[in-house]
Amino acid sequence: MKVWNDPFAFSERVMSELLKKEAENSLMIGILENIKRDLYDTYHQLTVEDDGQLLAIMQVTPPHPFNYVVVDTSQATSIHAAVIPALLQLDIPFTEVVSEKTHAETFGAMWGKRTDEAASTFMSQGLYRLDRVNDIVLAGGSMRQATKSDQPLLETWYRAFEQDSGLEPSHDERMVSVVTSMIDNDDAFIWEVDGTPVSCAKRSRPTLNGITVSFVYTAPTKRGNGYARSLVAVLSRRLLETKSFCTLYTDLTNPTSNKIYQEVGYRPIMESSWIRLAR
Known part of the structure; x- marks a missing residue:
């Protein structure tokens, strides 16, 4: 796992990959741009790479949740297994993770086994896009x-x-x-x-x-x-x-908000989970 200390160098490394799914990755891209504008006092940016191939991208601005994008989904489980002990060793201050539903939930379960502390879903989110x-x-x-x-x-x-x-x-x-x-x-x-x-x-x-x-x-x-x-x-x-488009996140357990956004024209493009980790 590589730790980045220069947000502009980090952006140069990951942005082309993030833009391949710009709407789905809008949370990470938007926060990255705000980091480059010096809007956060503290931030941590990391990547997982193998022989020059980008496998995962991570970013957190404490006290906000850890944002985790798995690039090579075919290796997701092994990536989680490598990332979790490295994060624990670095002792980056976060207690929550947000990612695509499957990745977030698997990460949370593996984190729980590693730490002997249960992780729990705080919010099941829907990411919507409007054109x-x-x-x-x-x-x-x-x-x-x-x-x-x-x-x-x-x-x-x-x-x-x-x-x-x-x-x-x-x-x-x-x-x-x-x-x-x-x-x-x-x-x-x-x-x-x-x-x-x-x-x-x-x-x-x-x-x-x-x-x-x-x-x-x-x-x-x-x-x-x-x-x-x-x-x-x-x-x-x-x-x-x-x-060209707008995005928004919803709480999937709130039928009213999900209904009104779809009436406006927003359509679901991804399910995301917000997991709370015991630390």
């Missing part, structure tokens, strides 16, 4: 860019979004920083009805040809009115003015 927005009836209201005046509301919604998703709550400083950044970078959008914000979403992790929609949240008292569906549709249509 064209369907013609749908929009809810009342309209989309607008979030502004500084929305900061307190978006901080409240960010906390609620984490809680609804079962995520560990961010400490206050990080939460404020994340919301401030999305507003300052014009990444956050709000669906507003008669002057009242009811739903939000953000664009994130742009890749060469695509971009991700995330942080889709509707105030509990405003749900069931189609606001999130309308916001995702209008935002995605705007993003497709400069990108």
Whole structure:
């Protein structure tokens, strides 16, 4: 296993491979681009190679999950077997792994056997891709860019979004920083009805040809009115003015969100698992 200390050299080594499945690898590509923009204090990047052949690509920005792309799927089991002890020896600080469903679950099971600690699935995710927005009836209201005046509301919604998703709550400083950044970078959008914000979403992790929609949240008292569906549709249509496709992740156990995204035009392209590792 090779450890990389230069994100630009790492990018040069792995990007051509990642772009072969750009939408499927959009999480790793987007975070890699953010690392190159110096947006993370800490990161770790690794590859598994054999005689010049790239077998696997790994990246983590603690405290986020370890992102793992298996390039040569025919050797997946042997790659896991080689990677796990090497990662334990390096003692890279991560407690979760995200990868394609089969690879993530196998990795988690093998990690558990190696450490004598059980790994568990935190979330079964669907990765969706959109190339064209369907013609749908929009809810009342309209989309607008979030502004500084929305900061307190978006901080409240960010906390609620984490809680609804079962995520560990961010400490206050990080939460404020994340919301401030999305507003300052014009990444956050709000669906507003008669002057009242009811739903939000953000664009994130742009890749060469695509971009991700995330942080889709509707105030509990405003749900069931189609606001999130309308916001995702209008935002995605705007993003497709400069990108070829959009991606988003869903919790596969949430039938409502999966339904509304497919109504907008998103289609599933990969199942992903988010595994929690006992360490």
